[in-house]
Amino acid sequence: MLYTALYQKHIDLGARMVPFADWNMPLHYGSQLEEHHAVRHKVGIFDVSHMAIVDLKGIQVRQFLQYLLANDIARLKIPGQALYSCMLQKQGGVLDDLIVYFLQDDWYRLVVNAATAKKDLDWIRTQATNFELDIQQRTDLAMLAIQGPKASTTLVSKISEDLKDIVTNLKYFRAAIHGDWFISRTGYTGEDGFEIMLPHKIAIDLWDSLLEAGVNPCGLGARDTLRLEAGMNLYGTDMDTTTTPLEAGLGWTIAWEPQDRKFIGRTSLETQRANGNLPKFVGLVLEGRGVLRNQQPIFSKATPDTPIGIVTSGSFSPTLKCAIALARLYPSKITNNKTIEKVVKILNRLVPVQVVKPPFVRHGQVII
Amino acid sequence: MSNIPEKLKYTNKHEWVRNDGNNIFCVGITDHAQEQLGDLVFVELPGLSANYEQDDECAVVESVKAASDVFCPISGEVIEINSALENTPELINQDPYADGWLFKIKATDPDEIEKLLDAKAYTELVAAESI
Helix, strand or coil: CECCCCHHHHHHCCCEEEEECCEEEEEECCCHHHHHHHHHHCCEEEECCCCEEEEEECCCHHHHHHHHECCCHHHCCCCCEEEEEEEECCCCCEEEEEEEEEEECCEEEEEECCCCHHHHHHHHHHHCCCCCCEEEECCCEEEEEEECCCHHHHHHCCCCHHHHHHHHHCCCCEEEEECCEEEECCCCCCCCEEEEEEEHHHHHHHHHHHHHCCCEEECHHHHHHHHHHCCCCCECCCECCCCCHHHCCCHHHCCCCCCCCCCCCHHHHHHHHHHCCCCEEEEEEECCCCCCCCCCEEEECCECCCCCEEEEEEEEECCCCEEEEEEEECCCHHHHCCCCCEEEEECCEEEEEEEECCCCEECCEECC | CCCCCCCCEECCCCEEEEEEECCEEEEEECHHHHHHHCCEEEEECCCCCCEECCCCEEEEEEECCCEEEEECCCCEEEEEECCHHHHCCHHHHHCCCCCCCCEEEEECCHHHHHHCECHHHHHHHHHHHCC
8 A cells, every 4th residue: 555745634633535546545634525615716736746757868768758748748848838638559458548747848747647647657668669758756755736716815924935826826827836846737636736846855844834724634536526627528438448539528638730640549539530430429417316426327318228328427526516427428318318308317216317518617617 | 322222122134112101102222323323314204194014124213324114113003203303313313212202103002012122132233242
């Protein structure tokens, strides 16, 4: 079992700890719902040190990432800019989703999922055989996510003068490095916020001072309901190696242009796109009592025996106060016919679901 | 450690039972059960006047994390339900042994209560499960 630098802090706070991808992580510190609301309305802090930080350095790094990733890092023009991308198998299946930061012409940083970290690193090293490249996992760094409408003002109140300017002026989806601090205005909640990478000791100090300032510690439970409301995919449930980005609502992350950029998986994706007949990745709102759960089948009300889709991640939405989900509707006439009523089975009852376009919530507001 | 009141009886599926006299028993889920489930968001209560045998599924409590069946600890007829839970299921998290009660049942065979666990036996069960 692996432990983050903040492990003892979680224990001292009485967190309910759970195993997550080899890591011992906090699920919640008492109430997942209160943590969720804290992030929507004030500010919360998450220990996300289980995610893997990978630095890629070398003169061929740009060329390599243009081959490795389905999104095109040519979109990153200014140091500090970040990009969300899938990393694909040759067949188009999603190996992982990640954020890549452009730091210098010969230095990029990836943040990948904890559960896939080892597999990712093996894959990256194998693919990099013919490139001049240095690949290093930064286990010396912890990562904290400070999220919520008050993230910026609270963080600014607890850091040194020179860092204050950086935090205040940092644009969305940009990062800055200052001494030991890597500060990025990114997150997985649908709120304003920061993800900060720091040496372990400084991360512990920052955690302590932000908790002192009234920031709510938040666990993986709230992280999941927040990202679900924000319509953000979760690797391993919404997509994996058996699905391509086109089947997981991530078509927008594929950079088709320029056509001569040969990234891994491109040929398979082009074939799939040309064939059409793709499933639809949608949001669902349950119109009745109960909670939508992962892998729950979706039916047409008229023929509640043959599934027409599946919930890929479902939960209770603390903001909407009802169940919501991300779901995959199989390609069919029923799927595309908006007038056909869709249902799920809960306790042997058919409960209608409304098909919506995610996200459900952004910046504290319900937007469906 | 979770709270396990001395005066109640327990099932191995984490319901508690309180003898209210006149063959009436009050039922809920234990502090340990609500801790395991996390924040509760829906409760499906049994119907009033419904009859259940001991160990029948009679209610569902659903948290953000999971849905969990509630089993009837004693045979009889449901005579009262805690309707407040429909809008405030968090009462179960806040106060599982008082405001968070689920239903009251008029037992057809009150001796069945003797088959249930006492606080000591339930404490041992919880301890064994946490290993």
